[in-house]
Amino acid sequence: MRRFWLFTVKECVEQVRTFKGIAIFLVLLFFGISSPLMAKLTPDLLKLAVTVPISIPAPTAADAYAQFFKNVGQIGFLVVLLIASGCVAIETSKGTVRLMLTRGLSRTAFILSKFTCAVLVWSVSYAVAAGLCAVYTVLLFPNGRLSHVVAALFCLWFFGVLTLAAAVFCSAVSPSYLLAAVGSVVLWGMLLACAAFPILKDDAPSALVSRGLELLNGLAPERLLAPVLWACALTVGLLTAACIIFRTRDL
Numbered sequence: 593m594r595r596f597w598l599f600t601v602k603e604c605v606e607q608v609r610t611f612k613g614i615a616i617f618l619v620l621l622f623f624g625i626s627s628p629l630m631a632k633l634t635p636d637l638l639k640l641a642v643t644v645p646i647s648i649p650a651p652t653a654a655d656a657y658a659q660f661f662k663n664v665g666q667i668g669f670l671v672v673l674l675i676a677s678g679c680v681a682i683e684t685s686k687g688t689v690r691l692m693l694t695r696g697l698s699r700t701a702f703i704l705s706k707f708t709c710a711v712l713v714w715s716v717s718y719a720v721a722a723g724l725c726a727v728y729t730v731l732l733f734p735n736g737r738l739s740h741v742v743a744a745l746f747c748l749w750f751f752g753v754l755t756l757a758a759a760v761f762c763s764a765v766s767p768s769y770l771l772a773a774v775g776s777v778v779l780w781g782m783l784l785a786c787a788a789f790p791i792l793k794d795d796a797p798s799a800l801v802s803r804g805l806e807l808l809n810g811l812a813p814e815r816l817l818a819p820v821l822w823a824c825a826l827t828v829g830l831l832t833a834a835c836i837i838f839r840t841r842d843l
Contacts, residue, residue: 596701599692603709612675617717619671620664624721627660628728653736654808656729661748664721665801669755672714673776676759679706680838681772700835703764707831710756718749740807747804747816754797754823755780757830764834765841783826797823 607613631651680703683689692702722745729736762775786796793799795818803816 595695595697596705599697599701600705600708600712603705604712607709607713613713613717616672616675616713617720620668620717620721621724623660623663623668624724625728627663627725628656628732631655631659632732651733653729653733653738654805656725656733656736657738657741657744657808658805660722660725661801661805664718664748665751669752669780670777672752673755673759673780674773676710676756677763677772677776678769679710679760680763681766681769684841685768699839703760703835703838704831706763707756707760710760711753714752714756715749718752722749738808739810743816744804744807747800747807747819750820750823751797751800751804754783754827754830757827758783761830761834764838795819795822797826 604613634651680689683692689702693699697705726741726745758779759772759776762779763769763772766772766775783796784798784801787793787798787802789796793802794815797819799819800816800823803811803819807816
């Protein structure tokens with residue numbers, strides 16, 4: 593266990609040193625600040641852009657969070673995927689993974705440490721971005737009262753954890769970064785596509801994103817129990833499969 597945490601700390605330091613973690617932090621930070629501003633300014637910008645008088649509803653606090661969910665749920669997750677998908681594949685292709693394993697770190701611990709580091713970077717970056725989004729939303733929409741804000745933000749964070757599990761799985765089973773990145777994006781797309789099927793849209797893990805915002809408008813948190821459980825099961829399943837396959841790989 594000591595080797596596991598030492599390697600995890602080393603990985604976190606490496607994420608900062610190589611600017612990978614900083615890139616994730618800056619992208620999410622930008623969305624945390626810009627989302628409420630864009631929600632506030634978009635109606636005025638639309639009125640300036642058209643010559644015909646149009647009726648545009650006044651922006652609300654829910655619009656600010658909707659913008660945040662959209663930005664993080666699309667571009668934010670894509671950036672996280674492209675960075676995290678190289679966590680194992682790059683070291684495997686360069687052969688540096690052998691050095692770690694000869695120091696007493698097991699292959700399972702290696703995979704779990706990579707995942708733990710990715711989750712820590714994601715969590716810190718997301719917490720700062722979500723906090724800034726909440727502060728700016730309160731400042732720009734002082735009369736906006738929303739329910740279950742923390743639960744809604746948790747849903748987006750948890751789907752990010754599942755996204756990281758998918759990236760680590762593809763990275764562990766792929767011989768190169770390119771294949772890992774493509775596989776991660778495809779697997780992520782499949783997770784999102786589950787919501788397109790009527791029989792799955794309410795229980796699929798992607799409902800954490802699509803229906804998480806509905807919590808702000810009064811949806812009972814209990815309605816998202818099934819997506820949370822499915823996300824937990826898939827996260828554990830992907831990590832277990834990654835560990836099993838990586839143990840059998842010829843490095």
